[in-house]
Amino acid sequence: MTDRPLPHLAGVEHRFLDVGGLRTHVALAGAGEPLLLLHGWPQHWWQWRHVIGPLSQHYSVICPDLRGLGWTDAPPDGYRPDTMADDITALLDQLGIDTFRAIGHDWGGLVGYLLALRIPTRMRNYTAINTVSPFLRPTPRVLADSLRLWHIPANTIPHLAAGPVPDWALRQWTSRSDSMAPEDRAIFLAQFREPARVQATVHYYRHLMTREIPRLLEGHYRRTRLRVPTLVLAGTRDPLFTMSAMRDFGSYADDLQISPLLETGHFPATEQPQQVIDRTLAFFDRRRAQKSPSKASMPPKSP
Secondary structure (H helix, E strand, C coil): CCCCCCCCCCCCCEEEEEEEEEEEEEECCCCCEEEEECCCCCCCHHHHHHHHHHHHHHCEEECCCCCCCCCCCCCCCCHHHHHHHHHHHHHHHCCCCCCCEEEECCCCHHHHHHHHHHHHHHHEEEEEEECCCCCCCCCCHHHHHHHCHHHHHHHCCCEEEEHHHHHHHHHCCCCCCCCCCHHHHHHHHHHHCCCHHHHHHHHHHHHHHHHHHHHHHHHHHHCECCCCCCCEEEECCCCCCCCCHHHCCCCCCCEEEEEEEEECCCCHHHHHHHHHHHHHHHHHHHHHHCCCCCCCCCCCCCC
């Protein structure tokens, strides 16, 4: 639990739900078909501040904080993508949501891919933003490009994860030095003053190094297939993931679109929010015409 105040965003309702023993914070806005937004590191639901309003004019927007980040509890374990996908599935169940659309970025993008692979009949469409393809192959180029991911081993060291690496990331992973306002960086960095959240970051990246990256490279996800219609938004100036890493799906996807975001770094929802909104809505609208509407809607507001 944290006593940090929640930043205000007009039209947003905040709830704290017990999801399988995990006290989970979720920001809700709008009405209609459910649209799940999954944030990345070192951020939380506030990552979506520029897109929540416009998207909530079309959808019921659901922005949970992943475990260990934002205002969701930071338990001592559970920082594997599989577990976080279980968290989100249980949250959707608790909110009474059957089918939904989703947007995921960075760590949230990986969780989104896992949801698409595990519960494809529930996820209607997916937009993955600056997230490596789960079907990535360990080619010499991929292995060479991995050298740019120095923050992964750095975040396994607590005193670096406690502020220096998150601060550097928020400043340097953008396409322009003024892409993220100082007050927004401060909102994201405040969480790293809490020891439990620093340890959560350490667990995130230790599991990534010891379990998830080996699974990715050995072809674990190439044993299945991406059947959910997916749009990949890829910042051409992302310092973490190359375009090839984000678009390497081979023949494992049934319905895939790749859309480069020119002159955009790692945080498109901050750097190019209107492009994220426009391209996602256009993709969802195209797919909506081919499927019957969902019966799910936003759960009633708390009394």
